[in-house]
Amino acid sequence: MIRFFFVGVGKCGTSWIHRYLSGRSEIATPTLKETYFIDAGPRRRRRILRRLYRGDDRPLADFSNVSYWDPDNPAKILAYNPDARIVVTVRRPSSRAVSHYRFLKRSGMIGEQPLGDYLAAGDPEHVVARSDYRPIIARYQRAFGADRVLVLPLELLAADPQAYADRLCAFLDIPRRPLTGIEREVVLPAQRSRSPIVTRAGRVVAALLRRLGFLGVIGRVKGSPAAQRLLFVADVDHDDAASVAGRHPRLAELDADYPALLVEHGLPVAPVDQPAG
Numbered sequence: 001m002i003r004f005f006f007v008g009v010g011k012c013g014t015s016w017i018h019r020y021l022s023g024r025s026e027i028a029t030p031t032l033k034e035t036y037f038i039d040a041g042p043r044r045r046r047r048i049l050r051r052l053y054r055g056d057d058r059p060l061a062d063f064s065n066v067s068y069w070d071p072d073n074p075a076k077i078l079a080y081n082p083d084a085r086i087v088v089t090v091r092r093p094s095s096r097a098v099s100h101y102r103f104l105k106r107s108g109m110i111g112e113q114p115l116g117d118y119l120a121a122g123d124p125e126h127v128v129a130r131s132d133y134r135p136i137i138a139r140y141q142r143a144f145g146a147d148r149v150l151v152l153p154l155e156l157l158a159a160d161p162q163a164y165a166d167r168l169c170a171f172l173d174i175p176r177r178p179l180t181g182i183e184r185e186v187v188l189p190a191q192r193s194r195s196p197i198v199t200r201a202g203r204v205v206a207a208l209l210r211r212l213g214f215l216g217v218i219g220r221v222k223g224s225p226a227a228q229r230l231l232f233v234a235d236v237d238h239d240d241a242a243s244v245a246g247r248h249p250r251l252a253e254l255d256a257d258y259p260a261l262l263v264e265h266g267l268p269v270a271p272v273d274q275p276a277g
Contacts, residue, residue: 002037004061004172005077005086007140008068009130011099012089013154018063020165020183026174028056033063038076059172068136069126074143084148085171086140090261091154093131093254094245100127116247128250133261151265 004027006014015033022029030052037048053060068088077084091099101115104125110118119128133151140149150171157164161184169176245251262268 001081002060002062003081003084004059005038005084006061006063007073007086007088008065009089009091009096009133009136010065010068011096011103012091013152013157014063014065014089016157017087017089017152017168018061020168021061023183024174026058027172028053028058028060030061030063034065035062036064037062038064038073038080039070069130071136071139074139078143084144086144086149087168087171088133088137088140088149088151089154090133090151090258092258093128093133094248094251095154096131097127097251098244100125100130115244119244119248128248128254131251131254134257151262151267153262153267155262156267 006017008014018029018033021027030048032052035048035052037045040048049055049060074086077086090096098115101110101118104110104127105112110125113121115127123129137149137151150168152164152168156167162179165179165183166176245255
C-alpha cells in the first residue's frame with residue numbers, strides 16, 4: 001500500500017525528492033515518477049504496484065502531481081489509505097508559473113507566444129491557479145490533519161539542501177544522512193523542445209506504451225540522458241519571473257502573500273528567484 005503521496009505542486013522540486021528517495025533504502029519509489037495511481041481503477045492499480053514497485057514490501061511513495069490539482073483527490077487518497085502522509089511542494093508563485101509555462105511549451109502542449117500573452121489569452125492550462133497554494137493545502141489538511149501534511153518550499157532546497165532533506169526525512173520517519181554531491185544539485189537546466197514534431201511524436205509513443213502497460217519502459221526512457229538530448233535543447237530565451245508578476249496582478253498578489261504562507265508553516269524562508277527549469 002502506498003503510504004506517502006508527494007502531491008506537487010508541479011515544478012517545485014518533486015523530481016529532486018523522487019531522485020533523492022530513489023537512493024534511499026527505507027522507501028520504495030516507482031520507476032516511472034508520475035503513476036497517476038490514485039485515479040486508476042483496481043486492475044490498473046494492481047498493475048502499477050506490480051510493474052513500477054515490483055512488489056516491494058517497503059513503504060511506498062507516489063509522485064503524481066495531478067493529485068495536487070484535482071480537488072477530489074484528497075478524499076480519494078483518504079479512502080485508499082486513511083494513514084497516508086502528504087507532502088506539498090511550493091515555490092514563489094511567479095517563478096513556478098514561468099517554469100510551468102516553459103514546461104508546457106517544451107512539451108509541445110501550447111504555442112510559442114510569450115507567457116504574458118499566454119496569460120492574457122485566458123490561461124487554459126491554469127498556470128496561475130496552480131500557484132495558489134492556500135486552498136489546496138487546506139483541502140489536504142482537512143482530510144488528513146495538519147500534522148500529516150508537510151509543506152516544503154523550493155527556496156529552502158536552494159538555500160540549504162541538507163536542511164530540506166532533514167525536514168523531509170523527519171516527516172517520513174527515516175534516518176537523517178549527509179547529502180552526497182549529486183544530491184545537492186537542485187534544479188535541472190532550462191530546456192525547450194528541439195522539434196515540436198519530435199516532441200509530439202514522443203508523447204504519442206509514451207501514451208501508446210502506457211496503454212499497453214509498458215510503464216517501466218516509459219520510466220527508463222524518461223530518465224535516459226540520450227532521450228533528453230534527442231528531444232530537448234538548452235533554452236536561453238525565457239520570461240523573467242519578476243517581470244511576469246509585474247504584468248499579471250494575480251501573480252503579484254500571490255507573490256506578496258507567499259512569505260506569510262511560509263512563516264505560517266514554520267518556514268521563515270525569504271522567497272528568492274529560482275531558475276525557471
